Amino acid sequence: MSQxxxxxxxxxxxxxxxxxxxxxxxxxxxxxxxxxxxxxxxPGDLVRALPAxxxxxxxxxxxIFADFEQxxxxxxxxWNHPGFFAYFAISASGPGILAEMLSAGLNVQAxxxxxxxxxxxxxxxxxxxxAQLMELPSTFEGVIYDTASISTLHALAxxxxxxxxxxxxxxxxxxxxxxxxxxxxxEHTHSSIDKAVxxxxxxxxxxxxxxxxxYHAMRADHLAxxxxxxxxxxxxxxxxIASVGTTSSTAVDPVDAIADIxxxxxxxxxxxxxxxxxxxxxxxxxxxxxxxxxADSIVVNPHKWLFTPFDLSVLxxxxxxxxxxxxxxxxxxxxxxxxxxxxxxxxxxxxxxxRFRALKLWMVLRYFGAEGIRARLEAHVHLARTFAxxxxxxxxxxxxxxxxxxxxxxxxxxxxxxxxxMLERVNAAILERVNQSGExxxxxxxxDGRYTLRLAIGNIKTEERHVRRAWELLSSAAKTA
Amino acid sequence: MSQxxxxxxxxxxxxxxxxxxxxxxxxxxxxxxxxxxxxxxxPGDLVRALPAxxxxxxxxxxxIFADFEQxxxxxxxxWNHPGFFAYFAISASGPGILAEMLSAGLNVQAxxxxxxxxxxxxxxxxxxxxAQLMELPSTFEGVIYDTASISTLHALAxxxxxxxxxxxxxxxxxxxxxxxxxxxxxEHTHSSIDKAVxxxxxxxxxxxxxxxxxYHAMRADHLAxxxxxxxxxxxxxxxxIASVGTTSSTAVDPVDAIADIxxxxxxxxxxxxxxxxxxxxxxxxxxxxxxxxxADSIVVNPHKWLFTPFDLSVLxxxxxxxxxxxxxxxxxxxxxxxxxxxxxxxxxxxxxxxRFRALKLWMVLRYFGAEGIRARLEAHVHLARTFAxxxxxxxxxxxxxxxxxxxxxxxxxxxxxxxxxMLERVNAAILERVNQSGExxxxxxxxDGRYTLRLAIGNIKTEERHVRRAWELLSSAAKTA
Numbered sequence: 005m006s007q008x009x010x011x012x013x014x015x016x017x018x019x020x021x022x023x024x025x026x027x028x029x030x031x032x033x034x035x036x037x038x039x040x041x042x043x044x045x046x047p048g049d050l051v052r053a054l055p056a057x058x059x060x061x062x063x064x065x066x067x068i069f070a071d072f073e074q075x076x077x078x079x080x081x082x083w084n085h086p087g088f089f090a091y092f093a094i095s096a097s098g099p100g101i102l103a104e105m106l107s108a109g110l111n112v113q114a115x116x117x118x119x120x121x122x123x124x125x126x127x128x129x130x131x132x133x134x135a136q137l138m139e140l141p142s143t144f145e146g147v148i149y150d151t152a153s154i155s156t157l158h159a160l161a162x163x164x165x166x167x168x169x170x171x172x173x174x175x176x177x178x179x180x181x182x183x184x185x186x187x188x189x190x191e192h193t194h195s196s197i198d199k200a201v202x203x204x205x206x207x208x209x210x211x212x213x214x215x216x217x218x219y220h221a222m223r224a225d226h227l228a229x230x231x232x233x234x235x236x237x238x239x240x241x242x243x244x245i246a247s248v249g250t251t252s253s254t255a256v257d258p259v260d261a262i263a264d265i266x267x268x269x270x271x272x273x274x275x276x277x278x279x280x281x282x283x284x285x286x287x288x289x290x291x292x293x294x295x296x297x298x299a300d301s302i303v304v305n306p307h308k309w310l311f312t313p314f315d316l317s318v319l320x321x322x323x324x325x326x327x328x329x330x331x332x333x334x335x336x337x338x339x340x341x342x343x344x345x346x347x348x349x350x351x352x353x354x355x356x357x358x359r360f361r362a363l364k365l366w367m368v369l370r371y372f373g374a375e376g377i378r379a380r381l382e383a384h385v386h387l388a389r390t391f392a393x394x395x396x397x398x399x400x401x402x403x404x405x406x407x408x409x410x411x412x413x414x415x416x417x418x419x420x421x422x423x424x425x426m427l428e429r430v431n432a433a434i435l436e437r438v439n440q441s442g443e444x445x446x447x448x449x450x451x452d453g454r455y456t457l458r459l460a461i462g463n464i465k466t467e468e469r470h471v472r473r474a475w476e477l478l479s480s481a482a483k484t485a
Numbered sequence: 486m487s488q489x490x491x492x493x494x495x496x497x498x499x500x501x502x503x504x505x506x507x508x509x510x511x512x513x514x515x516x517x518x519x520x521x522x523x524x525x526x527x528p529g530d531l532v533r534a535l536p537a538x539x540x541x542x543x544x545x546x547x548x549i550f551a552d553f554e555q556x557x558x559x560x561x562x563x564w565n566h567p568g569f570f571a572y573f574a575i576s577a578s579g580p581g582i583l584a585e586m587l588s589a590g591l592n593v594q595a596x597x598x599x600x601x602x603x604x605x606x607x608x609x610x611x612x613x614x615x616a617q618l619m620e621l622p623s624t625f626e627g628v629i630y631d632t633a634s635i636s637t638l639h640a641l642a643x644x645x646x647x648x649x650x651x652x653x654x655x656x657x658x659x660x661x662x663x664x665x666x667x668x669x670x671x672e673h674t675h676s677s678i679d680k681a682v683x684x685x686x687x688x689x690x691x692x693x694x695x696x697x698x699x700y701h702a703m704r705a706d707h708l709a710x711x712x713x714x715x716x717x718x719x720x721x722x723x724x725x726i727a728s729v730g731t732t733s734s735t736a737v738d739p740v741d742a743i744a745d746i747x748x749x750x751x752x753x754x755x756x757x758x759x760x761x762x763x764x765x766x767x768x769x770x771x772x773x774x775x776x777x778x779x780a781d782s783i784v785v786n787p788h789k790w791l792f793t794p795f796d797l798s799v800l801x802x803x804x805x806x807x808x809x810x811x812x813x814x815x816x817x818x819x820x821x822x823x824x825x826x827x828x829x830x831x832x833x834x835x836x837x838x839x840r841f842r843a844l845k846l847w848m849v850l851r852y853f854g855a856e857g858i859r860a861r862l863e864a865h866v867h868l869a870r871t872f873a874x875x876x877x878x879x880x881x882x883x884x885x886x887x888x889x890x891x892x893x894x895x896x897x898x899x900x901x902x903x904x905x906x907m908l909e910r911v912n913a914a915i916l917e918r919v920n921q922s923g924e925x926x927x928x929x930x931x932x933d934g935r936y937t938l939r940l941a942i943g944n945i946k947t948e949e950r951h952v953r954r955a956w957e958l959l960s961s962a963a964k965t966a
Binding site for chain 2 (some may be wrong): 031121163174179318
């Protein structure tokens with residue numbers, strides 16, 4: 005039985021271990037390259053390495069940390085590694101990590117204004133900064149959630165609130181008064197739309213997928229036709245989701261043309277800019293976002309490409325009143341005597357408890373500054389275009405999509421091989437070999453039925469040498485594939 | 486324009502600032518008492534103190550940290566303070582904070598097994614430990630979400646999956662085949678049930694609130710009658726929510742009797758043990774949880790009373806297959822070649838992205854050990870009972886509920902005053918005065934229409950002297966109220 009007194013870890017022990025962890029992290033951030041990006045763990049490795057039951061007696065922190073290094077670290081895939089090019093590459097930057105340390109120690113919970121006024125107000129200040137940087141009109145209010153899935157869920161819940169009368173009180177069952185509804189998105193829209201539609205009880209059949217053009221962008225003319233046909237069939241349009249930067253190829257839907265249709269039809273327009281939205285900060289890229297300012301809601305994830313540790317997703321909404329109407333609900337034990345003018349964040353969402361997430365975004369925006377952030381984003385786009393030029397210049401390689409931002413879609417395509425199954429096998433083998441190298445980690449998708457490799461740039465430490473190394477690994481894997 | 490190179494903060498600068506923050510946190514943890522528990526901020530204080538726009542150029546971290554100390558800290562309500570007795574008191578313990586530091590720096594995202602095998606497997610190991618400690622049968626699988634609201638939402642989504650045929654594909658609109666449904670809970674059930682029911686499209690009218698007994702526990706006989714009456718009216722029972730430790734008074738619903746009814750009726754039983762569930766680790770308290778092992782799902786929040794920094798909520802579920810049926814959805818860009826036996830956490834929820842939350846729970850369980858945790862929980866219950874005995878012995882004070890765990894419900898009740906409005910005014914004034922002292926922060930609720938003060942013990946640093954001081958403040962406020 006532990007002889008330690010009750011209460012917390014002794015503060016001096018915390019100080020000692022904290023310094024040790026800061027040193028470990030500083031070393032890790034200085035030189036993450038020795039770690040294989042994609043973990044080489046086999047299924048069950050960690051389960052087998054750890055005891056089947058919790059210890060009865062407390063253990064020294066050193067022993068726990070030793071197990072962390074020996075058993076946990078080898079089972080990590082290193083998202084904070086400059087050779088991470090899979091999915092969307094993300095970053096826990098220095099100022100962001102420091103902010104999370106403070107947030108963890110303070111442990112404030114920002115459900116009500118009074119449960120930490122600064123957490124609520126820093127969220128307001130920081131999101132106003134971000135909205136300005138993205139040139140969004142001041143009619144947008146922002147709120148921080150954990151993930152884009154949750155941001156989008158709230159946007160669609162607000163849209164449902166407008167279209168399904170009394171849904172909050174009466175729900176959708178046993179209501180012969182209600183017609184079916186439709187949610188429109190392109191075939192390249194993120195899977196979180198499906199999950200939100202399922203959760204909200206609309207059913208996946210409510211999703212009307214609009215065909216995309218050759219560059220994987222939604223065809224606005226098809227959208228208009230689809231809405232008209234659905235209306236003729238007695239269905240009610242509930243929302244349109246336009247993406248600026250789709251997940252597979254970062255394609256850009258024609259938001260302005262889609263906004264015209266949504267305005268004419270009176271349909272909620274949600275813009276998924278979870279990954280690429282931050283590029284609206286860069287004047288030369290504003291064109292890609294034209295029409296976004298006319299949306300009803302926009303999701304942008306600082307935890308993706310704004311150097312902010314996971315998780316922090318922002319929903320900007322022009323109809324926050326509708327969102328509150330859908331979710332505000334004050335139990336007696338949460339009632340306060342604070343002025344009614346204060347914002348209580350619990351009113352804007354399904355989650356009652358909220359971490360102090362604004363702190364890290366505030367520290368990141370201040371530490372790098374708007375110019376510093378723009379410079380980093382442009383550098384990433386430049387790296388992607390450099391890689392794309394290598395692909396374009398290589399005889400046995402093929403680019404499969406434009407590069408509007410920092411993701412390149414491509415494949416190995418040896419002359420004369422036209423069998424799609426063989427090309428898939430070859431490229432999957434290349435991907436496997438590169439990922440096993442430990443020096444780079446890429447992922448894949450399918451575009452127009454073609455197996456497609458993706459190189460996504462977004463980690464703040466990625467430099468040209470990392471991209472060049474990935475290209476060497478790909479080229480060399482192709483030779484033996 | 487900043488002269489810094491691109492890339493991240495220099496690792497040596499990170500090291501320096503990290504050490505500074507660890508020292509700041511160690512000092513804060515050693516002596517949080519000087520900080521007023523409830524912030525004295527006025528609405529708008531922080532908004533006015535900060536610039537209206539983000540800086541164009543990056544700023545030194547020292548300047549950002551100075552603003553944090555000067556402007557943010559005074560706007561914090563100190564949840565990690567031993568004088569925090571409001572809502573449910575929570576703790577960021579030393580080992581939990583250290584784990585969060587690592588988690589922030591590594592920034593792994595555990596959506597797929599391969600995106601960090603250790604994050605997925607450590608979640609499995611740690612939740613198996615927790616389930617064993619709570620004596621749950623091995624038929625329960627666990628999954629970590631952010632908050633109890635989200636855990637409960639998933640439980641009810643799974644229940645809906647069973648009761649509403651084809652809901653995933655067809656949704657609930659325009660389906661004359663479907664009857665209305667009902668969700669049963671007591672009048673003391675947490676407001677997250679309402680929000681989940683609204684989100685799922687069932688409508689608040691679907692909530693059938695069952696009356697409670699004199700001790701605020703659900704009347705199982707009334708539940709049986711309500712289900713029978715609803716069935717006669719053509720409605721279909723969807724789920725019953727039983728609470729072990731309600732939010733207002735920590736009342737314990739008769740789970741065993743409720744489980745009998747749910748089994749007989751074939752209805753999903755969800756147990757809300759978000760706060761008190763950890764007490765199932767203590768043998769002497771097992772009786773309060775009898776029947777919980779028969780539930781279909783259970784929510785317990787280590788971020789509440791298990792010394793784990795916010796956020797970390799656990800859903801234990803006996804029907805994880807149903808949950809996956811509701812949510813599993815694999816886009817091509819998330820497809821892997823990993824063995825089909827591995828768990829991909831994205832299949833069990835609405836959120837695709839997941840932080841590495843298991844690390845902190847694992848470090849907390851190991852650092853304190855099962856015995857150390859039980860001892861701390863029992864010490865908290867002992868403190869609550871001590872406070873309750875002071876209330877019981879004081880002539881002008883009245884206890885308003887039993888103390889099954891670590892929350893005491895009470896009020897000042899001067900002899901001869903029976904007017905409820907006056908008692909509310911007096912007690913609200915006492916609460917206001919105590920909270921303004923900065924030494925303690927309590928919250929209130931209503932029980933049977935009576936304005937009720939709550940003293941919630943749960944912070945790991947709370948000792949008898951803090952509880953005694955709260956009692957002195959209350960007594961002295963009562964004299965002048």
